[in-house]
Amino acid sequence: MTAHLKKAELHCHIEGATPPELALRQARKYGVDTSAIIRDKAYVWEDFTSFVKCYDAVASLFRTEGDYALLAETYLTELAEAGTIYSEIIVSPDHGNTIGLGADAYLEGLAAGMEAARAKTGIESRMLITGIRHLGPESVARTAEYAAMHRHPLVTGFNLAGEERMHSVAEFARAFDIVRDAGLGLTIHAGELSGAFSVRDALDHVRPSRISHGVRAIEDADLVKRLADEGVVLEVCPGSNISLQVFPDFASHPLRPLYEAGVRVTLNSDDPPFFHTSLAQEYEIAAHVMGFGDSDIDRMTKTAIESAFVDEPTRERLLEALHV
Numbered sequence: 365m366t367a368h369l370k371k372a373e374l375h376c377h378i379e380g381a382t383p384p385e386l387a388l389r390q391a392r393k394y395g396v397d398t399s400a401i402i403r404d405k406a407y408v409w410e411d412f413t414s415f416v417k418c419y420d421a422v423a424s425l426f427r428t429e430g431d432y433a434l435l436a437e438t439y440l441t442e443l444a445e446a447g448t449i450y451s452e453i454i455v456s457p458d459h460g461n462t463i464g465l466g467a468d469a470y471l472e473g474l475a476a477g478m479e480a481a482r483a484k485t486g487i488e489s490r491m492l493i494t495g496i497r498h499l500g501p502e503s504v505a506r507t508a509e510y511a512a513m514h515r516h517p518l519v520t521g522f523n524l525a526g527e528e529r530m531h532s533v534a535e536f537a538r539a540f541d542i543v544r545d546a547g548l549g550l551t552i553h554a555g556e557l558s559g560a561f562s563v564r565d566a567l568d569h570v571r572p573s574r575i576s577h578g579v580r581a582i583e584d585a586d587l588v589k590r591l592a593d594e595g596v597v598l599e600v601c602p603g604s605n606i607s608l609q610v611f612p613d614f615a616s617h618p619l620r621p622l623y624e625a626g627v628r629v630t631l632n633s634d635d636p637p638f639f640h641t642s643l644a645q646e647y648e649i650a651a652h653v654m655g656f657g658d659s660d661i662d663r664m665t666k667t668a669i670e671s672a673f674v675d676e677p678t679r680e681r682l683l684e685a686l687h688v
């Protein structure tokens with residue numbers, strides 16, 4: 365059992381955290397037919413491309429500040445009930461713009477939900493604005509400019525998500541320069557749908573302190589050593605990787621070899637109900653499927669807090685909370 369362990373998460377896409385029951389309620393509110401995307405209270409998709417389509421359809425069910433506040437509060441309250449003290453949610457102002465809500469109201473709605481969850485449960489959280497890779501480098505640069513200029517106090521980082529097989533990392537270097545100069549923490553989806561080269565490109569062109577996934581670095585021993593030597597943190601999402609068939613099963617998942625090679629790893633849920641998982645379940649998988657003991661798992665949680673995009677007094681407080 366891992367229910368007694370304190371938990372922290374660095375990688376969850378907020379629209380991807382929508383429980384199907386909440387999506388159905390939102391669909392009723394707006395009179396939307398969900399039969400193509402939800403069946404038997406489960407999301408319907410087959411591969412990464414149809415996953416993104418389903419994800420976007422779910423995102424389109426959130427249309428007001430209040431809708432987004434409800435989503436953030438619902439997710440963070442569930443996390444807190446599972447013993448989670450810290451969460452970074454990946455947010456996409458592009459979704460707010462697409463639905464006509466606008467980026468500012470999108471962030472304000474999410475922030476209200478985060479504050480409500482903190483008031484109720486004590487859970488600390490931050491937002492990472494993400495560019496969407498398959499919308500292209502110009503779109504991502506615009507999102508980066510928005511993130512750099514808006515500087516919402518709960519927005520502390522920038523990510524790049526979406527279809528990793530489109531465009532090269534180098535094409536996004538300018539966007540990351542903009543947000544680095546603005547003082548945001550950097551992470552980037554790499555080594556999930558594409559191989560080790562994508563992780564190396566991310567290190568060379570973006571110089572992030574963390575990589576979202578990064579697990580396919582295992583294909584290149586020199587790269588694994590580089591990650592360990594440079595202390596780059598991987599946001600590992602085992603359940604997501606199996607669901608998207610990045611690896612055929614948990615027995616062949618590289619979390620353990622990466623950990624044993626000295627790479628700093630953390631446990632994350634990615635898009636939990638889409639992948640039939642939760643952060644609590646990822647902790648259970650680490651313990652009971654991958655055989656990690658409590659002290660190994662605590663070390664991963666500590667790594668998450670050490671590499672979180674928070675101010676130093678908050679980090680100190682969270683590190684203390686881990687030991688209570």
Ligand SMILES: Nc1ncnc2[nH]cnc12
Binds near residue numbers: 634
């Ligand atoms: N697992 C994932 N990889 C890339 N982009 C995503 N957006 C939401 N989930 C994602």
Ligand SMILES: [Zn+2]
Binds near residue numbers: 375377525
């Ligand atoms: Zn992700």
